Amino acid sequence: MPLVRPPASIRSRLVLLLLALWVPAVIALGLQARAAYEREESAARDELRQQANALSYAMQAELDRRVSLGKALAALPSLKARDFEAFLREARLAVEGSDDAVLLVDRERQYAYTAQPAPLTVARRPGSLFVERGMGVSFVLKGPVSGNPAIAVLVPEAGVATPQFNVGVTFLPARVQEVIAQQPYRANGLATVLDAQLRVMGRSRDAERYMGVQPSNAELRALAARRGSGFMRTVTLDGVASLTYLAPPGRFGWSAVVALPEAQLQEAAQRLAVRASLVSALLLALGLGLAAMAARSISRPVRALNHAAGELLAQRVPERLHTGVAEVDQVGAVLHGAGVRARHAEQELALEVARAVDEARQAEASLLEARKHEAIGRLTGGIAHDFNNLLQTISMGLQVVYRSVPAGRYSRSLEAAMAACGKAADQVRQMLAFGRTQQLRPQAVDLADLLLRTRELTGKALGERVALRIDIDPALPPLHADPVQLELALLNLVFNARDAMPQGGTVTLRAAQEARASDGGGGDGAPLVRIDVEDTGHGMDAETLARVFEPYFTTKPVGAGSGLGLPQVQAFARQSGGDVRITSTLGNGTCVTLLLPMSLARATAGESPAVARERKPRRPLRVLMVEDDVLVASVVPGALEHEGHQVTLCRTADEARALLEQQDCGADVLFTDIVMPGTMTGLDLVEWCRVHCPKLPALVATGYSSQPLGAAKVLNKPYAVDDLLDALEACAASADRALDPST
Known part of the structure; x- marks a missing residue:
């Protein structure tokens, strides 16, 4: 028989809940402390980077100023004339009021030094720096005249291919110390300036002791030798483990190094850890006390809730609970209203079903309405295409007869019939408007x-x-x-x-x-x-x-x-x-x-296409007509031929393309319908002609088309004979003008 564990008490469950809350809180505090330490280290890194870069820029400015002064002195006429006394006077004026000095050297000797009252020639140390072009920075721990450490910026004399002399602007390492002291640093931070040979030129701590000494850290030396920059863990010359940042070297190879003792960072981490431990202990003690109080306050409401559940189980409606515990009172209210809600559930379900059915019917009706209007649009478009072809046949036939009948009783009947065709065309356009497929034909309207x-x-x-x-x-x-x-x-x-x-x-x-x-x-x-x-x-x-x-x-x-x-x-x-x-x-x-x-043109009364005008074509045209409707194709070619034009009729665009692909199709104008059987529409044929027969103008006739017509010249069905003749002549004339720009 399996063992059944005794149920746990509320007190023990509260303690477990407390521990479940406290442990993540402790972990969160630890993570927060870790994050704070990382933020502290990140802030320290940013500060070290900014301090090192600022120090590097400041030192670069000091060197740039002396390079500029050296270049100016190297171009003096007194130097070109080898008048050392005049050069010395001008050099003294240039550095007057500063601690800098100017010297003049060749590869073996030193000829002038502004710190001396008169020119003094002394021998230079073998291997001393001498620059042929550009500039250089020299450091001597013991100057040949002053006997003190000195830093000199050397510039070759100007205007000669092989310089004999270098002009040097010297300054004391104390100036480097002043530049270092002008930058703000963290407490116990260390700032160092290195020259191109990685020698210490200045240091915020024990500068005289380490002057001219290279850093002991091999990683730092290797990074500086590669002219690189970045962070690293180092031990300073005075034995302090530090987080160090090497700034990118300047144009003269000098760089700045700023270090912060790691103990200072670890001290901040220790403070955060102690603080997190104290807070977690306080939370645990406070939670245990609250758990004990909560256990005592929950026992009575739970007993009342147990009694209410027993009443409901006995098919009696329990009274509403007022224990002071919101959750328990809410459960009691749920038990109290369970019976009432059960009686109303069926009624509410019926209402919801009825509402859903009504919404579904409304949605179905809207969908049917939308489909009805879509079907109307498609139906009216198709009817318009066929009906316009019929109207075109009727009106064109009436116009051909009208031109042959003398004025009188029969001509008036023909005019009435043609006017009726015009009204029928208006009715087609109105039908298309209801179907949303009609293109606007704006004109002046009274x-x-x-x-x-x-x-x-x-x-x-x-x-x-x-x-x-x-x-x-x-x-x-x-x-x-x-x-x-x-x-x-x-x-x-x-x-x-x-x-x-x-x-x-x-x-x-x-x-x-x-x-x-x-x-x-x-x-x-x-x-x-x-x-x-x-x-x-x-x-x-x-x-x-x-x-x-x-x-x-x-x-x-x-x-x-x-x-x-x-x-x-x-x-x-x-x-x-x-x-x-x-x-x-x-x-x-x-x-x-x-x-x-508002229209800028005068409004004209609507005329039917029946009114014919006396006209003669400017010249006979060879018309390639593409029309699949048998009735239209039986009337329009005869009307054109009656006006002196020659018509070649094709039933499909594919047939017309095959004819145009021949060496000479003998056509002046292409006159095509849009909708027709085959692989090509009339617009496809026009586009094909634009590429393969660019000299052949095209006229498109349509009673209805859902395709965009683009820039094609369009004649709307039903059209009058005169309108067709005018459109054909206009197309031919535009082609003539394109071929002969002088016209």
Whole structure:
């Protein structure tokens, strides 16, 4: 039989919990102490680096100043004339007021020394430094004249290829000590200046004792010999283990070394460790005391909680607990409300299921609506393509007959039929507008004329209870917009105004020219025409007003609106170079402002493609026509040939390409449809000709295309015979101008 461990008491569990908290706290304190030591060491490293670099820069400046002085003295005329007394006088003036001295030496002797009253020639030590070019720094522990340690910056005389003399600017090691003393260091820190031969030139401690001595640390000497820099652990000349930083050497090979005793860093680490130990011990003692107090305060609430659980087990509702322990009281409240929540759980679940089903239905309806509009767009595009081809055949045939029939009763009938074709083309464009596939065809539009033509339709749509007021400035200039899309946009706004007044009211349509370009449209600063459609309906609140331009957002009942009217108006206005604004307050009606660019051209009444003009082509053209529609292909070539042109007909772009790939296709203009069977579209054929037949101009005809047309010259179906002839002649003329720049 397996052994069963006796349950642990609250007191023992609290002690375990305390230890579980205390041990990580101790570890955290240790890690914090370690991190603090690392921060201390990192700060010390940064400080050592900064001090060494600053000392190196200061020493470099001292040497640079003496190099500049030496170069100036080396170029004196007195030196060139070998007038040592004059040179000595000028040198004394140069170093007057300083502890520096100037000397003049050759490879064997010293001729002048400003520290002496008169020129004095003495022999130099064998192997003494003498520079042929550039500069050099020499150090002697015992000068030949002064008998004291000296540092000299040597510069060759100027203006000669092989110098005979060097000018030296000497200074005492005491100046190096002054430079070292000017830099701040940590307590017990050690700063040393080394020359290019790694000899001690100055030291912040025991400088005279170690003057001219090389560092004892081999790693430091090797790093300095490589002209390197960095940190290392060293033992100083006076036997102190230190963290040392060697600064990068200067131009003259001198470098600075700053060291900090490791004992100083370890002392900081020891302080942090002692502090962490004291804090951890204090935390342990405090935690044990709190655990004992908590054990006593928890026993009574636990017993009360045990009693409440027994009541619930006995199928009785336990009373709410008020033990003073929040957690225990919360558990008691949970036990008290468990029965009540169980009774309501089923009802809440049913409500949630119903809500989820309703949201799923709404999402499905939105998806179906979006798919419906997408399908409408595709359907209208396909219908437009086929219907425009039919209209093209009918209108072209009527125009050919019209040109052959004398004026009279039959010509008027043909004109009426051709006008009907034009209205049918407008109906196709309006259908495309509903399907969102129509490209804008902006032109000058007389707003008053447009409203007059649509007033009957608008009046019938508004009904008897809604009155329409029109207030248009008599001097209003024409608009530059697509008339079909403008008419559709105004009808949308008027119908929205009607729906906002179910009990009747007034719709006011005002139009006037803006005093200046508006911020919302006309980005190029062009003048705008402002059209206001205002109703006296119930208006909108701020939340609804903020969402009116969202696609598919509508406040109308299901089935009464699609939520696409205002987004369509906004898209049309912005695509036309204008904008839409709306203002409304709840209970005070709504005003929609349509801003459209003003046209600089005169507005013309819409003509059907039926009206033919007497014209003759400038010259007969050879036209390569690509058209897959049998009806269009049966009418258009005959109309072109009747005007004196020669037409070669191809049914597909692939067939036309094969013909063009021949050595001479004999065409002046390519006239192609866009959508056709085969591997290439009409636009693909135009692009191919741009590369392989660059001299062949191209004209594209289309009733509908979802492809971007780019820079291709386009003729929209249905087109008139005169428009086709003008377009073909314009293409041929542009090709002639490209071939003959003089024209």
